[in-house]
Amino acid sequence: SQTIHQWPATLVQPVGSPLSLECTVEGTSNPNLYWYRQAAGRGLQLLFYSVGIGQISSEVPQNLSASRPQDRQFILSSKKLLLSDSGFYLCAWAQGNYGYTFGSGTRLTVV
Amino acid sequence: GIQVEQSPPDLILQEGANSTLRCNFSDSVNNLQWFHQNPWGQLINLFYIPSGTKQNGRLSATTVATERYSLLYISSSQTTDSGVYFCAVGTDYKLSFGAGTTVTVRA
Numbered sequence: 001s002q003t004i005h006q007w008p009a010t011l012v013q014p015v016g017s018p019l020s021l022e023c024t025v026e027g028t029s030n031p032n033l034y035w036y037r038q039a040a041g042r043g044l045q046l047l048f049y050s051v052g053i054g055q056i057s058s059e060v061p062q063n064l065s066a067s068r069p070q071d072r073q074f075i076l077s078s079k080k081l082l083l084s085d086s087g088f089y090l091c092a093w094a095q096g097n098y099g100y101t102f103g104s105g106t107r108l109t110v111v
Numbered sequence: 112g113i114q115v116e117q118s119p120p121d122l123i124l125q126e127g128a129n130s131t132l133r134c135n136f137s138d139s140v141n142n143l144q145w146f147h148q149n150p151w152g153q154l155i156n157l158f159y160i161p162s163g164t165k166q167n168g169r170l171s172a173t174t175v176a177t178e179r180y181s182l183l184y185i186s187s188s189q190t191t192d193s194g195v196y197f198c199a200v201g202t203d204y205k206l207s208f209g210a211g212t213t214v215t216v217r218a
Contacts, residue, residue: 032204043197044208051204059205088152099144100199100206102154 006103
């Protein structure tokens with residue numbers, strides 16, 4: 001069966017520090033991968049998606065970046081965090097145009 | 112981009128009651144999904160339903176693609192149904208999420 005792992009679960013980082021969030025998927029090959037952000041009490045905003053290794057599409061300009069170094073690994077990064085980067089970050093995978101499966105999320109607080 | 116409107120924004124139910132959540136969208140889509148986010152933040156996929164009707168236990172969903180809306184029905188609600196219900200629509204691999212309906216089921 002397919003599983004998705006996302007870590008860490010919570011993270012507190014100072015302004016200006018770097019960020020690296022990792023997401024891995026098991027039990028499938030060539031999945032579509034997604035990073036979403038959810039601000040407190042609000043809906044989900046698509047940040048990045050990838051349909052293959054090295055293929056990254058950005059939906060919202062910001063100081064975040066994403067990479068897909070392996071087929072089932074998706075990484076969200078920042079060189080210098082801003083206060084506005086705080087939020088709940090969710091990774092998801094899908095096979096083709098079908099149902100999404102989300103990871104358990106990372107709660108990031110920038111202080 | 113596609114606009115997604117969910118109603119009502121908040122819903123308070125007595126345990127055992129039935130309810131209907133609505134999702135309107137602004138353009139043609141080939142992907143529509145309903146999700147439930149529990150109080151711990153975990154998002155669970157309820158339905159992949161770009162058209163037609165599906166049922167899963169006490170939950171069912173109907174999408175009328177030609178009229179650009181979808182409905183999620185909760186029957187005999189339980190306290191475990193509490194949380195936020197999101198509708199998400201899209202084309203070409205990407206989904207846009209609505210703002211959600213917060214459901215509170217009281218015992």
